[in-house]
Amino acid sequence: MHLSDLGHDVVIVDNLSRRRIDEELGAQSLTPIATVEERIAAWGEVSGRRLGFRNLDVARDFDGLLDFLTEFRPDAVIHFAEQRAAPYSMKNQRTKRYTVDNNVNATHNLLVAIVESGLDVHVVHLGTMGVYGYGTAGMKIPEGYLDVTVQTEEGETVEQQILYPTNPGSVYHMTKVLDQNLFAYYAKNDELRITDLHQGIIWGTHTPQTQRDERLINRFDYDGDYGTVLNRFLMQAAVGYPLTVHGTGGQTRAFIHIRDMVKCIQIALENPPARGERVRIFNQMTETHRVRDLAELVGRISGAEVAYVPNPRKESAENELHVANDTFLSLGLEPTFLEEGLLHEVEDVAKRWADRADRSKIPARSLWTSAQSEGVPAGEK
Numbered sequence: 001m002h003l004s005d006l007g008h009d010v011v012i013v014d015n016l017s018r019r020r021i022d023e024e025l026g027a028q029s030l031t032p033i034a035t036v037e038e039r040i041a042a043w044g045e046v047s048g049r050r051l052g053f054r055n056l057d058v059a060r061d062f063d064g065l066l067d068f069l070t071e072f073r074p075d076a077v078i079h080f081a082e083q084r085a086a087p088y089s090m091k092n093q094r095t096k097r098y099t100v101d102n103n104v105n106a107t108h109n110l111l112v113a114i115v116e117s118g119l120d121v122h123v124v125h126l127g128t129m130g131v132y133g134y135g136t137a138g139m140k141i142p143e144g145y146l147d148v149t150v151q152t153e154e155g156e157t158v159e160q161q162i163l164y165p166t167n168p169g170s171v172y173h174m175t176k177v178l179d180q181n182l183f184a185y186y187a188k189n190d191e192l193r194i195t196d197l198h199q200g201i202i203w204g205t206h207t208p209q210t211q212r213d214e215r216l217i218n219r220f221d222y223d224g225d226y227g228t229v230l231n232r233f234l235m236q237a238a239v240g241y242p243l244t245v246h247g248t249g250g251q252t253r254a255f256i257h258i259r260d261m262v263k264c265i266q267i268a269l270e271n272p273p274a275r276g277e278r279v280r281i282f283n284q285m286t287e288t289h290r291v292r293d294l295a296e297l298v299g300r301i302s303g304a305e306v307a308y309v310p311n312p313r314k315e316s317a318e319n320e321l322h323v324a325n326d327t328f329l330s331l332g333l334e335p336t337f338l339e340e341g342l343l344h345e346v347e348d349v350a351k352r353w354a355d356r357a358d359r360s361k362i363p364a365r366s367l368w369t370s371a372q373s374e375g376v377p378a379g380e381k
């Protein structure tokens with residue numbers, strides 16, 4: 001909608017798998033989500049602009065994807081189409097395999113289809129900060145590439161840039177690592193123009209476009225699989241459920257507001273790499289916070305209590321996170337900070353829809369290792 005509003009012709013390609021996973025989990029967005037057809041009609045009414053829609057499984061229907069590209073001839077593809085929940089990806093052998101099959105094939109099919117089509121398409125991919133892992137040697141995480149100095153056998157010193165070493169924390173994050181290698185290969189071999197956005201955790205619900213009609217509201221997931229940490233705290237505060245902090249809450253994470261996310265995509269589209277250039281990697285985040293600090297902040301605003309519960313994930317109890325995000329800032333991004341938008345989210349979104357909440361879906365039940373299901377904390381078996 002943000003891009004359509006700017007005058008671009010946009011077609012959505014989606015197989016509606018996210019809606020099917022809601023049914024499988026018996027969970028739903030806190031905000032009511034209209035059908036795709038209703039949403040597209042609502043956008044047409046408020047903007048006078050038409051969004052196209054093609055129901056297509058990008059991971060499995062290669063021919064359909066190639067036909068679509070050849071017919072529509074896009075200047076750019078914004079690639080969102082992946083299973084995006086780390087807890088869902090860790091649930092069981094089926095969801096692990098589904099996440100890898102779906103995400104890696106979706107990305108690879110897209111790249112092969114672009115090569116096959118002969119079109120010069122700029123691919124903008126939504127990756128994750130999670131490809132880096134969350135610990136560093138103390139420096140800022142650079143935007144994708146690390147400066148290294150190596151010694152040759154002759155004793156010469158050579159300086160190079162390499163992809164920052166990856167350290168994914170779940171099967172989902174691992175698929176984004178695999179994506180990264182696919183991108184590097186196709187940028188080198190076929191000179192595809194690719195931008196990979198290593199994004200932090202989204203918070204916030206509205207963009208200026210979704211606010212124009214209630215039927216356009218975005219998802220607000222709060223369940224143990226798909227709910228992201230801050231949204232979960234906001235919803236828990238709104239329904240009077242203690243804020244569930246996993247472990248010590250010493251995990252530091254990167255965040256970005258949803259309206260900054262759409263702006264970043266616009267900026268990435270307006271600054272494509274040239275053919276033959278390596279993959280452009282931007283860190284798409286605006287601030288970092290420790291989880292327990294976030295819980296305290298939401299608690300202060302709302303009066304909610306904080307509950308420390310066992311961590312279902314296998315990860316360091318505490319970590320520092322320093323991230324370089326100079327590219328977007330230098331290209332004009334003006335961040336929305338947590339302090340400005342948090343109260344609005346509690347009052348106007350979480351409380352507004354609190355009667356739709358199903359409290360039984362709040363606990364995070366997906367465990368990272370089999371040892372944890374036997375009651376042994378991660379790392380102690």
Ligand SMILES: NC(=O)c1ccc[n+]([C@@H]2O[C@H](COP(=O)([O-])OP(=O)(O)OC[C@H]3O[C@@H](n4cnc5c(N)ncnc54)[C@H](O)[C@@H]3O)[C@@H](O)[C@H]2O)c1
Pocket residue numbers: 013014015016017018019056057058059060079080081082083084102106126127128129199200201202203219228
């Ligand atoms: N939400 C976040 O905090 C966050 C953070 C970092 C990165 N990301 C990335 O941003 C992208 C969008 O995330 P989101 O939160 O909007 O998730 P989402 O699940 O709402 O959007 C992904 C969409 O892709 C579709 N999809 C999945 N597999 C498909 C396939 N094989 N063919 C066609 N469509 C398919 C789903 O139906 C869904 O509508 C994802 O790639 C995600 O990994 C999200």
